[in-house]
Amino acid sequence: MAQPCSAVIIGVGPEQGLGATLATFFAGKGLHVFIAGRSEEKLQVIADNIRQAGGSATPVVADATLETEVAHLFNTVRRDGFAVDIAAYNVDSNIPSPLLKTDTDTFTQLWQQNCLGAFFFGKAAIHAMQERQQGTLFFTGATASLRAKPPFTAFAAAKAGLRALAQGMAREFSPQGIHVVHTVIDGVIDGERARRQFPDYVEAKGKEGLLQLEAIAETYWAIHRQHPSAWTHELDLRPFKEPF
Numbered sequence: 001m002a003q004p005c006s007a008v009i010i011g012v013g014p015e016q017g018l019g020a021t022l023a024t025f026f027a028g029k030g031l032h033v034f035i036a037g038r039s040e041e042k043l044q045v046i047a048d049n050i051r052q053a054g055g056s057a058t059p060v061v062a063d064a065t066l067e068t069e070v071a072h073l074f075n076t077v078r079r080d081g082f083a084v085d086i087a088a089y090n091v092d093s094n095i096p097s098p099l100l101k102t103d104t105d106t107f108t109q110l111w112q113q114n115c116l117g118a119f120f121f122g123k124a125a126i127h128a129m130q131e132r133q134q135g136t137l138f139f140t141g142a143t144a145s146l147r148a149k150p151p152f153t154a155f156a157a158a159k160a161g162l163r164a165l166a167q168g169m170a171r172e173f174s175p176q177g178i179h180v181v182h183t184v185i186d187g188v189i190d191g192e193r194a195r196r197q198f199p200d201y202v203e204a205k206g207k208e209g210l211l212q213l214e215a216i217a218e219t220y221w222a223i224h225r226q227h228p229s230a231w232t233h234e235l236d237l238r239p240f241k242e243p244f
Contacts, residue, residue: 006082008073008128010036010064010121011090011140012043014192018140018213019090020046025217027055032082036062036073064091064117074124086224087125088138089118096151107154114158115165122169126178133177136224139166143186163234170233181223184236186244187211209241 007026012019012035023033027050035057037043043059050057060076062069077084093113095106118139129135145163148156163182170180188194188201190210195202202210216237223232238244 003081003083004032005085006032006034006077007086007088008034008036008077008084008125009088009090010062010070010073010117011088011092012037012046013039014042015046015049016192016195016213018092018189018191018216019088021213021217022088022090022220023057024050024053024055025214025221026086027057028053029221031085032056032058034058034060034073034077034082036060036064038063064089064121065112067120070117070120070124074128077128083132084125084128084135086136086138087121087128088140088220089121090138090140091117092140092142094142094144094152094155097154098151099153102154107157110154111158111161114155115161118162118165122165122180126169126173129178130176135177136179136181137169138181138183138220138223139163141166141182141184143184145182145184167233174231174233177228179224179226179228179231181232182234183220184234185211185216186236186238187242189213189216205239205241209239211237211239 009019009023012023023035027033035043035046040061047057047059060073062073091113097106125137139162141163142159144152144156145159166180166182188210190212
């Protein structure tokens, strides 16, 4: 008997955030979703919302930078009898800091959250997908994945590392039927974090100048549904008004 399929998403925070939107969208497509993040309260709210909409969800408190907690997340999936159809690493931590004012702790923290955690998560996801020789593994990148711009040099170093990790995994595991995808979010997402941290910028950009959460989720789903003869490894997403 075939195992039921699931999506595993880490980096789930506010309701109006990409992690929560991906979880809600995938649940709407019939997948059981395992949502992971550091806040039990936020996870429970999102899980309740998904259930109220007719989907199914399991919240798991996990810090992506701790290998034991990432292992616990995937052990929970296995224990509950689910196959992993989609796994998404959506942790995105950024701290603006001019280089000469960036201390070792800040640089290390950004690397751990944006790159090392992705290594832990990616390894665990690949292990879960290898038996069926199928599945899609998403790594959410940023403009900084491709170029460094002060005062975000430390963040860019971490995101560039994430991109290299995704490339290496794609080349190693695509022949095994596992689709590894790196998405460059080249712009500001219209979500809770942006509206809280820089409301004036959000106001100036307007809705058409920001990436809409549901639109990003639709793109992730379309990539997941690609035929293996025409897979996308890397794509960039930006509002049509965003210069590049």
